Amino acid sequence: xxxxxxxxxxxxxxxxxxxxxxxxxxxxxxxxxxxxxxxxxxxxxxxxxxxxxxxxxxxxxxxxxxxxxxxxxxxxxxxxxxxxxxxxxxxxxxxxxxxxxxxxxxxxxxxxxxxxxxxxxxxxxxxxxxxxxxxxxxxxxxxxxxxxxxxxxxxxxxxxxxxxxxxxxxxxxxxxxxxxxxxxxxxxxxxxxxxxxxxxxxxxxxxxxxxxxxxxxxxxxxxxxxxxxxxxxxxxxxxxxxxxxxxxxxxxxxxxxxxxxxxxxxxxxxxxxxxxxxxxxxxxxxxxxxxxxxxxxxxxxxxxxxxxxxxxxxxxxxxxxxxxxxxxxxxxxxxxxxxxxxxxxxxxxxxxxxxxxxxxxxxxxxxxxxxxxxxxxxxxxxxxxxxxxxxxxxxxxxxxxxxxxxxxxxxxxxxxxxxx
Amino acid sequence: xxxxxxxxxxxxxxxxxxxxxxxxxxxxxxxxxxxxxxxxxxxxxxxxxxxxxxxxxxxxxxxxxxxxxxxxxxxxxxxxxxxxxxxxxxxxxxxxxxxxxxxxxxxxxxxxxxxxxxxxxxxxxxxxxxxxxxxxxxxxxxxxxxxxxxxxxxxxxxxxxxxxxxxxxxxxxxxxxxxxxxxxxxxxxxxxxxxxxxxxxxxxxxxxxxxxxxxxxxxxxxxxxxxxxxxxxxxxxxxxxx
Numbered sequence: 001x002x003x004x005x006x007x008x009x010x011x012x013x014x015x016x017x018x019x020x021x022x023x024x025x026x027x028x029x030x031x032x033x034x035x036x037x038x039x040x041x042x043x044x045x046x047x048x049x050x051x052x053x054x055x056x057x058x059x060x061x062x063x064x065x066x067x068x069x070x071x072x073x074x075x076x077x078x079x080x081x082x083x084x085x086x087x088x089x090x091x092x093x094x095x096x097x098x099x100x101x102x103x104x105x106x107x108x109x110x111x112x113x114x115x116x117x118x119x120x121x122x123x124x125x126x127x128x129x130x131x132x133x134x135x136x137x138x139x140x141x142x143x144x145x146x147x148x149x150x151x152x153x154x155x156x157x158x159x160x161x162x163x164x165x166x167x168x169x170x171x172x173x174x175x176x177x178x179x180x181x182x183x184x185x186x187x188x189x190x191x192x193x194x195x196x197x198x199x200x201x202x203x204x205x206x207x208x209x210x211x212x213x214x215x216x217x218x219x220x221x222x223x224x225x226x227x228x229x230x231x232x233x234x235x236x237x238x239x240x241x242x243x244x245x246x247x248x249x250x251x252x253x254x255x256x257x258x259x260x261x262x263x264x265x266x267x268x269x270x271x272x273x274x275x276x277x278x279x280x281x282x283x284x285x286x287x288x289x290x291x292x293x294x295x296x297x298x299x300x301x302x303x304x305x306x307x308x309x310x311x312x313x314x315x316x317x318x319x320x321x322x323x324x325x326x327x328x329x330x331x332x333x334x335x336x337x338x339x340x341x342x343x344x345x346x347x348x349x350x351x352x353x354x355x356x357x358x359x360x361x362x363x364x365x366x367x368x369x370x371x372x373x374x375x376x377x378x379x380x381x382x383x384x385x386x387x388x389x390x391x392x393x394x395x396x397x398x399x400x401x402x403x404x405x406x407x408x409x410x411x412x413x414x415x416x417x418x419x420x
Numbered sequence: 421x422x423x424x425x426x427x428x429x430x431x432x433x434x435x436x437x438x439x440x441x442x443x444x445x446x447x448x449x450x451x452x453x454x455x456x457x458x459x460x461x462x463x464x465x466x467x468x469x470x471x472x473x474x475x476x477x478x479x480x481x482x483x484x485x486x487x488x489x490x491x492x493x494x495x496x497x498x499x500x501x502x503x504x505x506x507x508x509x510x511x512x513x514x515x516x517x518x519x520x521x522x523x524x525x526x527x528x529x530x531x532x533x534x535x536x537x538x539x540x541x542x543x544x545x546x547x548x549x550x551x552x553x554x555x556x557x558x559x560x561x562x563x564x565x566x567x568x569x570x571x572x573x574x575x576x577x578x579x580x581x582x583x584x585x586x587x588x589x590x591x592x593x594x595x596x597x598x599x600x601x602x603x604x605x606x607x608x609x610x611x612x613x614x615x616x617x618x619x620x621x622x623x624x625x626x627x628x629x630x631x632x633x634x635x636x637x638x639x640x641x642x643x644x645x646x647x648x649x650x651x652x653x654x655x656x657x658x659x660x661x662x
Contacts, residue, residue: 001544008532313528316489317590318517318545320510415481415490418524 002323006330010338013303017335020299024339024394025346027288031390032347036354036380038281041372042274043381046236046263048201048373049270051137054263055099056233057243059085059250062257064227068266071105071123071227073180079224081258088253093246097134097232102126102216104227106179106209108159110167122163122209124179126216126226135232138197138210145171145195148212155215156194162206164196171196177209181220189219201373231260239263270373285390292339292394293401296332301405303331311409312417321410328406329399336398340391347387354380422463422486422598422630427495429456429481429653455481457653458495463632463646465597468624470633470641473650479634480602482650486632487520487600488512500597517545521591521629523601527583529575535562535586536571542590561589565619581612585619592623598630605637617643 010017050056060068064075077085082100089098106124111117129148133139139147143161157177159169169175170193177189191211199205217224233242243262250260264271304311314324358379409417431453456478463469471479484490486497492505499519507515521542529538539558543549549557562571565585575583584604591599601620605613621643624631633640641647649656 001541005530005532012532309524309526309528310530312489313522313524313530314541316487316516316522317542318513320513413490414488415484418489 002327002330006327006334009303009307009327010331010334013299016299016302017338020295020335021338021342023295024292024336024398025342027292028340028343028390028394029347029350031285031288032343032383032386033350033354033380034284035281035386035390036351036383037378038277039383039386040354040358040379040381041374042277043236044200044374044379045270045274045372048199048204049263049267050236050239052141052199052201052204053373054266055135055230056239057231057246057260057262058266059229059231059258059260060227062259065259065261065265071103073104073182073184073220073227076182076222076225076227077229077258081255082224082226082229084255085229085258088255092249092253096242096246097131099128099131099135099230100213100226101128101132101228101230102213102220102222102226104179104220106177108163108167108209109176109178110169110173112168112173118167120163120167121207122160123207124177124209124211124216126213126220126222127210128213135230138199138204138208141197141199143196143198145193147195147197148210155189155191156212157191158195158197158210159193160205160208161196161198162202163209164193166206169193169196177211179220182222182225185221187219200375202375203373267373273372285393289393289397292336293397296335296398296401297404299335300328300332300402304328304405304409308409308417312414315410315414315417324410325403325406328402332402333395333399336395339398340394343394344387344391351380351382355382421465421498421500422632423496423498424459424461424463424482424486425496427456427459427482427485427497428454428493429478429485429490430454430493455653456485459650459653459655460495461648461655461658463598463630465630466624466628467646468621468631468644469646469648470635470644471648471650472635472641473656474636477650478653479636479650483600483602483632483634486598487522488516518594519597521594521596521599523584523587523591523599523604525603525606527575527580527587527607529583529586529590531575534572534574535567535578535589538575538586539590539593542594546594557593558589561593562586564623565589565592579612580607581616584608584612584616588616588620588623592627592629595627596629598632601631601633603635603637604633605635605640610639613637613639 059077061075061077061081064072067075089096102125104124106122107119108122109117109119145158147158148156157175164170167175173193174190175193177191178186181187213226216222231246233239233246239262247260311324315321358377361376361378459478459482471482473479481490485492486499488504488507495505497504499515502515504512504515530541533541536555536558539562540554543554543557559571562568565588567582567585567589570578570582575586578586605616608616617640620631623629633644635641645660647659649658
């Protein structure tokens with residue numbers, strides 16, 4: 001009887017119920033959109049970190065990690081350490097791909113044909129083109145020119161699209177690269193730009209300068225040493241488990257002077273941003289729920305005001321306050337169900353659009369760095385947890401918020417209910 | 421039998437605890453309305469009784485207290501030997517379910533339910549009957565009040581008199597000991613009022629159910645075997661049908 005009566009009562013105030021359900025649906029759509037977009041940012045940012053910047057994990061020589069933000073050149077992994085590591089990897093993790101890199105802060109100077117000179121700071125990466133492509137995806141993001149290939153890589157440089165644009169450099173131009181070599185001396189190299197890459201990671205685009213590791217080894221007198229070993233530990237989803245396994249085995253291998261760090265440890269600022277985002281997402285969803293609760297409470301309150309005599313009659317017949325509360329909760333629930341159905345059905349095509357096309361914020365935000373390693377065309381992802389929990393939460397809120405106005409009336413004496 | 425002994429009902433305004441200063445003398449006194457000031461009376465089983473009096477005399481309050489719709493300030497009311505002033509919330513619910521039927525001036529039917537479903541509402545809670553029995557009892561009583569064939573209509577599709585008949589059927593279907601009717605004819609024209617009162621009188625004779633009306637309608641008083649007049653919260657006088 002409760003279900004039938006609640007259903008009929010909901011239909012009795014069709015327009016009011018539909019308006020409230022529409023408000024709930026809008027709240028659900030907004031929440032799912034926000035949740036999906038933020039989850040999409042997380043996912044894309046993580047992928048772009050791993051594929052273009054940090055890889056799944058990095059191995060540094062002792063002391064480097066603490067000072068990594070200054071890109072020191074005095075904590076290097078020596079050739080002998082590399083040999084021990086290579087032997088261990090072949091024995092223990094033969095399937096895990098890795099590559100060696102030398103990272104250092106550099107200054108780029110460019111003089112164009114009009115005699116104008118400009119300079120910018122960048123991050124110089126000495127890479128092994130052969131193994132680098134098994135760990136990073138940068139080689140697949142060439143916008144113009146080419147990635148290192150064959151025997152031409154020796155004296156060439158590949159730039160990120162942002163830094164190339166800022167310097168006004170195109171493929172074929174010569175630039176001067178200055179950076180510290182082993183021991184701290186400054187080396188200056190005039191090299192041709194052979195390629196420009198545009199990755200999904202805006203930080204890489206605006207700072208990265210790639211050169212051949214062998215060439216740098218000679219020019220910077222590295223003696224075969226590198227600053228880091230970068231590991232491919234699978235996809236974003238696989239990485240945590242792979243890293244846990246690797247970290248455990250690496251610790252047990254007791255390789256002197258080396259430590260391994262996951263990309264999350266290397267990119268603490270991004271991880272912190274993701275955690276902050278979760279709080280913001282929670283707050284936004286909370287406010288959506290408050291709005292839904294107010295909407296449903298208001299609808300039920302109006303319904304109660306118009307039905308005081310019916311409520312009084314039910315109580316006079318012997319129906320308990322609990323029964324009447326359940327009746328109103330069920331009405332709220334039905335309105336919530338209607339809102340959820342509409343909300344979820346509208347959210348599906350919206351999310352599909354956001355996953356496949358996204359929204360281009362570049363016109364609005366220009367080159368603003370939002371902290372995430374994503375391009376300004378933002379995509380959502382199918383965040384199934386959001387699709388399940390947001391409507392479920394809305395349903396609970398819709399049901400329980402009906403109790404607030406009902407409770408106020410039902411605590412009165414029946415005669416007062418009639419009298420009011 | 422309904423026994424009412426020295427019943428007092430005092431209403432306090434919303435700010436009940438607030439004491440107001442009297443202009444004369446400056447003495448504090450709680451602002452309160454004394455609806456009943458010590459009413460005592462006895463209504464025997466099967467009586468067809470009216471409680472009459474001007475507005476504010478305490479008629480509706482007396483019915484509300486008798487029907488456990490309101491709480492007594494002091495005094496005692498017994499229905500079939502149950503002292504309702506000592507009953508808790510649940511016990512009062514059970515008493516209303518089983519022993520008391522209500523008829524109201526504005527019918528108080530559930531508009532989204534059919535006539536039959538409105539009547540069934542009174543039986544569902546008793547949990548004594550099967551669905552089929554409830555349906556059959558509801559249809560039976562609706563036939564008796566002259567609504568045969570209209571059981572699937574909703575209240576909004578029926579006249580005021582027909583709606584009051586549903587209300588009577590709802591009150592009577594569970595065979596209560598007493599039916600309390602608060603101004604049941606106030607919204608009806610005189611012809612319909614007489615028809616409804618005749619119907620209730622017939623049902624009173626047939627089932628022996630006690631009927632207590634609150635009214636200031638002379639037609640109702642004419643139909644009643646006993647009329648109790650209230651004035652300013654006290655029994656002023658008693659008489660037989662006018």
